[in-house]
Every structure is written in structure tokens, then in C-alpha cells.
Amino acid sequence: MNRDRTSQRKPVILSLIFGLMLTIMPLPGAAESFRPDWLALLVIFWTMQLPRTWSVGTAWIIGIVLDVSQGTLLGQHALTLCVVAFVTVRFHLLMRVFPLPQMTATVLPLLALYQFLLFWINGVAGIDAASVTYWGPVISGTLVWPVVMTFLSVMRFRTLG
């Protein structure tokens, strides 16, 4: 079991580092507001696939790292990712048997929840934030989900096999 756990850890950590790189990579002006929330997508995927090993605790730690690297309120992304992971764990059995289009449709509300919570916390903390472009990452995130999903599944079974 211990060895299995370790072999599961490698693809997850690799993908998380890659996701963080994509998140802090500079993008040209207009594309910036459509940058998908890569780490949210990764958290959804890994929580859905391996809810015992990777769930709310890991999501929280990833969130803290994200908060530091983005310079947001310490705990903002942590709380948000934690809640998203929780909802995903709740529905992971259902989501796992969904065909890809239906699963993509389930990811949309999860990403919307993620953005809404971030937005809400900003509002409560009195950080100025109001715009339509807030929903850009939700749309782009949903659109890239099939690619992320396929890529991660392949990567996962390649490393395990």
C-alpha cells in the first residue's frame, strides 16, 4: 500500500508544479483575463480520482502557496480551493461515471463557485473588484477541461503502468 501511495504521488506533484508554472507565467494583456484556473482544475481532477489521498487538506496547502505567489489575502485561495475540493469529494462517485461532455458541464459550476468565493472574499475584505471579465477564467477553464482531463488520465496510467 505504501509503495502504491508513493507511485500515485509522483504524477500529482508533477502536475501541480506544472500547473503552478502555468499560473505564474506572464501572458499578454488580453489573454490575462482568460487564464484558466489551472490549479483549481487540477484539484478537481485529483480529488475526483483519488479522494482519499488528495482532498481538502492538500487543496488547502495548494491554496496557501497560490496566495503567496499571487499576493492575495493569505487564506483566500486556501479556503476557496478547500470548499471546491469538498464539493468534489461529495460528488466524486457520480462525476467519475459521467461521460466527458457531462463531466465538463459539472466542472463549470465548480469553477463558478471558485470564482464566486474569491470574489465574495474580496468584497468582504474591501478589496476593490468588480467587472465582467471576472468570469473569463470560468469559461476558459471549462473549455480546457477535456484536454486537461485526457492529458492527466493518460499521464496517470502511464506512470502507474
Added chain:
Amino acid sequence: MVAFRESSNTLGRIPALGLRVLGLIFISILLMYFDNRDNHLDSARKSIGAAVYPLRVMVDAPVRFWRWLDDSMSSRNELELELSRLNVERLLIKARLQKMNALEAENARLRAMLDARTHVRDQVRVAEIMYVDANPFNHSLVIDIGSQDGVFDGQALVDADGVVGQVIKAGLLTSQAMLISDTNHALPVEINRNGLRTIVVGTGEIDRLELPFVVNNADIRVGDLLVTSGLGGGFPAGYPVAIVASVTRIPQDPYADVTATPAASLGQVREVMLIFSAGAPDTEASIDE
């Protein structure tokens, strides 16, 4: 195989998940509360930030490599053109500098007569931008030097043309700075032409600033240069900030609708200069005197 075992395990409920989530949410809220109120958590932020530093370098590496490649691949012809252009520019600047030297001396003399300190020459240090975040909600950038090199919170950032922003979080190896176009940023300025003082506020758009507190009958025109007044305490005086782009006087409102374009090219800078002005860090001391 492994995946199968995992999924058969998860058919049962994961114990105490709800409790864990509640606990983590509670911790997050506490963290946010203390982070928002005052900077209790700066050291924690700094240490985690230092852990993410290698990643930033890795992300930055392709861009650096590309620039290096671009530099080393550019043809001899281009280089010669560039060289002659630079030579002309250098001559022009040198000529201007001669005058500047004379002016500086004169200024020092006049100031000495007025018994004021001289603040004409500031020490600067060049920093490279590692990452720009320009979403509508925060316009910030990360530079590659930190408190190890003497960067401090509130330090002014300028580029060749004008003020870029100020440092908001000086980490150990990198620092985060806020651009003047950020909606949370306000900067005391004066009009270079007549010394009228006002405040420039960011709009969240990278090429537009606002001057919300200019009265309707104020003497302000399109094309006026706004420079830092130094009255906020953080910024040294006399750096160009923006050029007035439009002035709309609305008869029934007390304030005119004035917008300005930043003098610095906020969207395209790659290097910035941090100002270690002689005056800024010890303002309290000079007040005591």
C-alpha cells in the same frame, strides 16, 4: 490496479471530512483576518515566497532564453544600426546632461541660500521584472530583488520615462510592487507647469489614470505634465507620472472629469529602477529635527 483498489476503498464515506473542511475554513478566515488587518503574517509569507522562488526562475527561464537568443542572433547590420542610433542618443543626452550639471549646481546654490536640503540626485538600483499581473483587480508585478538588497515597503519604482509604481511587499529574494494604474493606488502629484497639487488615482486600465479631485475652474490643460510632488512622503519629488489626456468640465459638478496617460510604459517595461532616495526612509527623523 491501484486505481481500482482506491475506488473500492472510497465507496465508504471518508471519515470526518465535513469536520476537517470546517476546521480549515476557520483557519483560513483567521489567517485572512490577521493578514488584512495588519501585517502579522509577513514572515510566514516571506518564507513560503522563498520556497516558490525556484519555480518563478523556472517560469522565467524560457523568456530569458528567448531574449538571449534574440540578442545573439540579431544580424550585424541591425547591430550597427542600433549602435549608430545609440551613439546619436548618447550625444544628445550628454549635451543635455551638461546643461543639467549646470542646473544642478545652480539649484544646489539656490537651495543652500534657501537653507533647504538638496534632493536632486537619488540613488537608484535596476531590477528586472519577473512577472506582471494585470488583471482588472490588481495591477502588480514581481521584481527580482528583495529585502536582502535593501528593498523596503513603499519604495518608489520608475522606468526611463516615469513612475511605474511602488513596492507593497518586500520579500527576501523577490518583491511585489503595485502599479500606479491599480485601482487601489493614489499618488500625490503636481502640475509641472504651474505647481497645482492634486492626486492621481489608478483606474484598473493600464493606459489610463484619473484625477478625481480637480476643481472645475482649476488651471489644467490637455498635455500638462504631472510630476510627483513628494508630499505623500513615500515618493521623491519631481519624477514624471502622467500626461493629462482629457479635461471635461461639467458645470453642475464641483470637480472636473480629468484623465491622464501614464508617462511610463506600464505594459511593456522589463527593467525598472528602484529609488533609494536620501530623504525617504528617514522622514520621521527629519520631522523630529
